[in-house]
Amino acid sequence: MEIIHLVGIGIIASILYITLRELGTTFGFLIILIASVIIFLAVIKQIGTIFQLIHHLGQKASIEGMYIGTILKIIGIAYITEIGADLTRDAGLHGVATKIELAGKIFILIIAIPIITTVIESILNFLPIT
Numbered sequence: 001m002e003i004i005h006l007v008g009i010g011i012i013a014s015i016l017y018i019t020l021r022e023l024g025t026t027f028g029f030l031i032i033l034i035a036s037v038i039i040f041l042a043v044i045k046q047i048g049t050i051f052q053l054i055h056h057l058g059q060k061a062s063i064e065g066m067y068i069g070t071i072l073k074i075i076g077i078a079y080i081t082e083i084g085a086d087l088t089r090d091a092g093l094h095g096v097a098t099k100i101e102l103a104g105k106i107f108i109l110i111i112a113i114p115i116i117t118t119v120i121e122s123i124l125n126f127l128p129i130t
């Protein structure tokens with residue numbers, strides 16, 4: 001039932017935003033920002049539960065902790081980047097949103113370097129040396 005509350009908050013915020021925008025006030029973005037923070041804080045608990053489940057499944061499958069940790073960090077960076085870019089895009093700052101997305105991609109690449117290196121080394125070990 002929590003999803004109904006969150007969707008309700010989103011719909012109410014959208015209606016308020018449209019109304020305030022038509023009145024010519026700039027408070028509409030603040031409404032969207034507050035609604036986004038409320039929704040994010042409500043969802044963060046669920047994300048923590050999902051991360052714990054993925055970590056537990058990784059341990060059961062004997063997957064090295066570094067890989068699971070890296071994957072979870074990448075997922076977290078992707079979500080945070082998307083939220084930040086969407087908020088700035090809603091404010092009309094498309095250029096800033098693009099830069100946030102670029103920064104997120106670079107951070108993901110930096111975090112993924114150890115996994116990429118391991119995959120490349122594994123492939124090279126299978127290739128015959130001439």
